[in-house]
Amino acid sequence: MEPQTNHEWLKDHIRDIPDFPKQGVVFKDITPLLADKKAFTYTIDAIAHHYDRDEIDKVLGIEARGFIVAAPLAYRFTAGLIPVRKKGKLPWKVETEKYELEYGFDHLEIHKDAIEPGERILIVDDVLATGGTAQATAGLTERCGGKVAGIATIMELSFLHGRDKLGAYEYFSLLRY
Numbered sequence: 001m002e003p004q005t006n007h008e009w010l011k012d013h014i015r016d017i018p019d020f021p022k023q024g025v026v027f028k029d030i031t032p033l034l035a036d037k038k039a040f041t042y043t044i045d046a047i048a049h050h051y052d053r054d055e056i057d058k059v060l061g062i063e064a065r066g067f068i069v070a071a072p073l074a075y076r077f078t079a080g081l082i083p084v085r086k087k088g089k090l091p092w093k094v095e096t097e098k099y100e101l102e103y104g105f106d107h108l109e110i111h112k113d114a115i116e117p118g119e120r121i122l123i124v125d126d127v128l129a130t131g132g133t134a135q136a137t138a139g140l141t142e143r144c145g146g147k148v149a150g151i152a153t154i155m156e157l158s159f160l161h162g163r164d165k166l167g168a169y170e171y172f173s174l175l176r177y
């Protein structure tokens with residue numbers, strides 16, 4: 001299906017879960033979108049459509065829901081796939097970055113050899129909230145010698161102003177809340 005400019009219909013496939021994982025947070029549950037063949041295919045196609053596949057060497061997915069979006073994009077671009085994971089999950093030598101979440105602090109890790117010098121990396125996740133996760137991941141990418149080709153999420157929570165943290169990086173999302 002050819003992506004449209006108005007992706008709003010996808011919102012019908014995103015479920016709001018109030019007070020999860022803690023009081024005051026409205027969790028954006030993408031499992032209904034993933035379970036719907038039209039919505040999931042469209043989501044991947046619409047993000048892919050925004051980029052030139054020849055300008056992306058690897059797609060980086062942020063644990064855990066970022067993996068679900070990153071893997072089909074990497075396959076579509078015939079690009080490599082890099083997992084960025086929470087502390088202690090990756091088995092080899094890592095670079096680590098502390099970051100702030102909408103709900104707490106955590107650490108993200110990448111394998112030191114995940115990126116070749118100068119490779120163009122598309123960073124992918126499901127939700128941009130405060131932007132801390134994406135910002136930390138962009139930092140990890142650059143520390144490993146990569147160039148951030150873009151940052152893409154299915155949706156952004158614009159009231160949290162995550163974009164402001166991303167500075168000059170190219171950022172793309174299908175949906176805004």
Ligand code: AMP
Nearest residue numbers: 026027028102127128129130131132133
């Ligand atoms: P942030 O670093 O604040 O931009 O948070 C983004 C990360 O936390 C992403 O990996 C999201 O999956 C997750 N996240 C943050 N807020 C939400 C939310 N309201 N609903 C679903 N996921 C969220």
